[in-house]
Amino acid sequence: MRxxxxxxxxxxxxxxxxLVVLLGVPLFYALHSLFLQELRARRARRIFETxxxxxxxxxxxxxxxxxVAAITAKARAQPMSKITHAVVPRILPHVYxxxxxxxxxxxxxxxxxxxxxxxxxxxxxxxxxTKSGHFKKRGGRPDTKDLIGGGLAAxxxxxxxxxxxxxxxAFFLDKLKAMAPTMGGLTVEIMKTWGYRVERKDAIDVAEExxxxxxxxxxxxxxxxxxxxxxxxxxxxxxxxxxFSKLIATVYIPGSRxxxxxQNRYRNSLRYRIHEVLxxxxxxxxxxxxxxxxxxxxxxxxxxxxxxxxxxxxGNQKNLIMGLNELIDECKTFFFAxxxxxxxxxxxxxxxxxxxxxxxxxxxxEVFELCGRTEPPTADSLNHLKLVGMxxxxxxxxxxPASLILRKAENDMKLGxxxxxxxxxxxxxxxAWHHDERYWGADADEFRPERFEEGIAKACKVPGAxxxxxxxPRNCIGQxxxxxxx
Numbered sequence: 001m002r003x004x005x006x007x008x009x010x011x012x013x014x015x016x017x018x019l020v021v022l023l024g025v026p027l028f029y030a031l032h033s034l035f036l037q038e039l040r041a042r043r044a045r046r047i048f049e050t051x052x053x054x055x056x057x058x059x060x061x062x063x064x065x066x067x068v069a070a071i072t073a074k075a076r077a078q079p080m081s082k083i084t085h086a087v088v089p090r091i092l093p094h095v096y097x098x099x100x101x102x103x104x105x106x107x108x109x110x111x112x113x114x115x116x117x118x119x120x121x122x123x124x125x126x127x128x129x130t131k132s133g134h135f136k137k138r139g140g141r142p143d144t145k146d147l148i149g150g151g152l153a154a155x156x157x158x159x160x161x162x163x164x165x166x167x168x169x170a171f172f173l174d175k176l177k178a179m180a181p182t183m184g185g186l187t188v189e190i191m192k193t194w195g196y197r198v199e200r201k202d203a204i205d206v207a208e209e210x211x212x213x214x215x216x217x218x219x220x221x222x223x224x225x226x227x228x229x230x231x232x233x234x235x236x237x238x239x240x241x242x243x244f245s246k247l248i249a250t251v252y253i254p255g256s257r258x259x260x261x262x263q264n265r266y267r268n269s270l271r272y273r274i275h276e277v278l279x280x281x282x283x284x285x286x287x288x289x290x291x292x293x294x295x296x297x298x299x300x301x302x303x304x305x306x307x308x309x310x311x312x313x314x315g316n317q318k319n320l321i322m323g324l325n326e327l328i329d330e331c332k333t334f335f336f337a338x339x340x341x342x343x344x345x346x347x348x349x350x351x352x353x354x355x356x357x358x359x360x361x362x363x364x365x366e367v368f369e370l371c372g373r374t375e376p377p378t379a380d381s382l383n384h385l386k387l388v389g390m391x392x393x394x395x396x397x398x399x400x401p402a403s404l405i406l407r408k409a410e411n412d413m414k415l416g417x418x419x420x421x422x423x424x425x426x427x428x429x430x431x432a433w434h435h436d437e438r439y440w441g442a443d444a445d446e447f448r449p450e451r452f453e454e455g456i457a458k459a460c461k462v463p464g465a466x467x468x469x470x471x472x473p474r475n476c477i478g479q480x481x482x483x484x485x486x
Contacts, residue, residue, distance in 0.1 A: 037112035044107070044114040044421040051418060053116070054102040056109065063109025068094045083355055085398045086445040088435050092403060095429050107424075114424045121439070121464035123415045124428050127407055129472035131415070133157075135407035138425050143257040143264075144244045146271040147237060150326065151333030166322060167330065169308045177379040178299055179221040184376030186217050206350050210343040211238075218339050222331070224300035226281045230335070236274050237336050243267060278328045282306075301334060341401035348399035349391065352447050359449065363387055390449040393456065396468035397440075398447065403431040405470060430467045439465040 038060075045055050056064055075093035089096045095117055098106055105119035118124055127135055136156045148154055152163050169175065190213050197204055215234040216227075223230035243266065257264055285306060289297040297303035309322050322330070353360045366387045371377040377385070405428040409420045420426065437444045439462045440451070451459045460466050469476035 034112075040421075040423050041109070041112045041114065044424060047412075047419060047421040048107050048114070048116070053105060053107060053418070055107040055114070056098065056102070058109040061111065063111045063113070064094075065110060068108075071097055083351075084445070085447060086435065087399070088432050091431050092429060095427070095432060099432075105418075110425065114421070115427050116420060116424050117427045117429060118415075119418075121433060121462050121467075123418070124405075124467065125464045125471060126415050127426060127428065128405070128470060128475075131413065132472050134411070134413050135409055135426065138406040138408045141247070141252040143252065143267065144247055146267065146274075147240050147244060147336055148333045149329035151329040153333050153337060154329075163322065163326070163330065166308050167305060167334075169304060173379075175299075175304055180379035182220050183217050184378075186213065186220065188376055207343070207347045210346040210350075211339070214339045214343040214346070218335055220300075222301040222335060223281055224298050224303065226284070226302075229277050229281050233274055233277055233332075233335060234339060236270050236277075237332070240267075240270050240274075241340075243270070274332065275328055278331050279324060282324060282327050282331070302331065305330065344399070344401050345392070345395060349395040352395055352398070353391070356447055359387075359391060359447075363391060387449070390452040393452040393459070393466075394447060394449040397434045397466060398445075400430050400434055400468045402468075402470075404429055405467070428467070433465045433467070436465065438462070 041058075048055050056067075058064055059066065071094045075090050080090070094108070098108065099117070105117055107114050107116045109115065118127070137154060145154070152160065152167060155163055190209065194204060194209075215231060219227035219230035219234065243263070257267075282302065285297055285302060289303075289306060297306040305327070309327070353363070366385055367377065370384050371381045382388075407426045407428070409422055409424045409426065411422045413420050413422075415426075433439060435444050439460050441461070456466055457463065464471065
């Protein structure tokens with residue numbers, strides 16, 4: 001019996017029809033998506049302008065992305081002619097420039113997305129505390145999420161609350177005190193190396209040295225005996241940072257991360273390797289703890305986290321169990337976030353002390369008086385170093401680890417008297433407020449640690465204008481530890 005055969009012309013027509021469908025459906029959805037985004041953008045503009053809030057003109061697809069890039073490039077085209085702490089024009093140049101034209105609060109556009117620059121700290125208090133549940137962390141572009149994955153810094157809602165409850169015990173002061181000798185020992189080692197290099201009159205790249213020191217400390221205190229593998233993770237995360245700094249300067253095209261370009265293959269290889277190394281470290285520790293019936297996870301951060309996650313939960317917390325991928329993401333988060341912020345703080349603090357030798361002497365005398373001259377400070381003695389704490393706070397004011405905070409409105413929501421339309425990203429200009437004369441006085445751009453002599457509350461004219469660790473329930477998990485050590 002002969003098989004039924006379709007005419008060649010019919011094959012061609014079927015193929016063309018399938019091609020039209022395959023190309024037409026995505027095109028239809030893309031055009032539909034653009035149409036809806038344009039409608040939302042126009043609605044947001046109407047709502048803001050009705051309230052007297054100025055909105056920048058915008059290009060159809062890019063919004064003000066190219067304007068931001070041009071202003072930033074111009075602001076950073078030349079090195080600073082002298083040492084000055086008036087750094088807002090270089091760190092947030094577009095906000096600095098547009099505030100002069102449009103006022104303290106205004107809206108610009110990141111593509112179709114409105115970005116509202118918050119006017120005052122009182123609104124930030126409401127945004128980050130009393131109404132924090134209505135404003136979510138901004139997700140960011142998909143090809144830059146590898147650095148911290150789905151860790152605490154990226155989560156929202158109940159999942160965030162679950163992870164926070166599990167991780168909190170690992171950051172209790174009594175747990176971290178046990179790590180102080182390791183931190184002190186590693187710091188003494190690098191100080192000795194610096195001493196030899198100073199004698200030889202070698203140049204010291206302080207920023208690079210502190211990156212290595214903090215990576216070494218976190219590798220030891222987070223992963224214990226597996227610190228060598230942990231150090232490898234840090235090195236790969238540093239490569240991810242360099243890659244992502246290039247990515248965020250470009251417009252993201254949906255789906256482009258799946259195209260097998262050289263850059264995407266490199267990005268994927270870093271992600272897979274970090275996942276593999278951290279997975280092996282965690283799996284070994286879990287197997288060790290299981291053999292010892294939950295008593296062998298260790299006293300490092302990973303061990304404390306596993307203990308809280310696996311065996312030491314009580315009451316209604318017994319269901320707070322993270323899977324392997326979630327544990328890996330949390331390791332990536334505290335490794336990257338803890339390392340980068342601490343290295344940045346130390347670098348700028350040393351710059352400030354180098355340009356103010358009188359404060360070097362005052363801090364040295366305080367440390368020698370309270371801690372002695374031969375041994376590193378203990379965890380208990382740190383709490384009595386008042387001058388050190390003042391200098392740390394002033395360093396955090398002038399050079400905060402995060403220059404801004406972004407939150408996104410899921411629905412129409414009021415902040416104070418301002419109605420924020422759904423889909424708006426709110427920008428909290430931390431570094432701009434830290435340098436604002438309205439809150440800190442005419443010397444806001446100057447290094448004056450004595451402003452913190454009576455504590456943070458007395459240092460600033462307006463509560464909430466000092467936000468180095470954010471505010472509210474989503475503040476930095478290590479904030480209390482830093483305040484204690486100050």
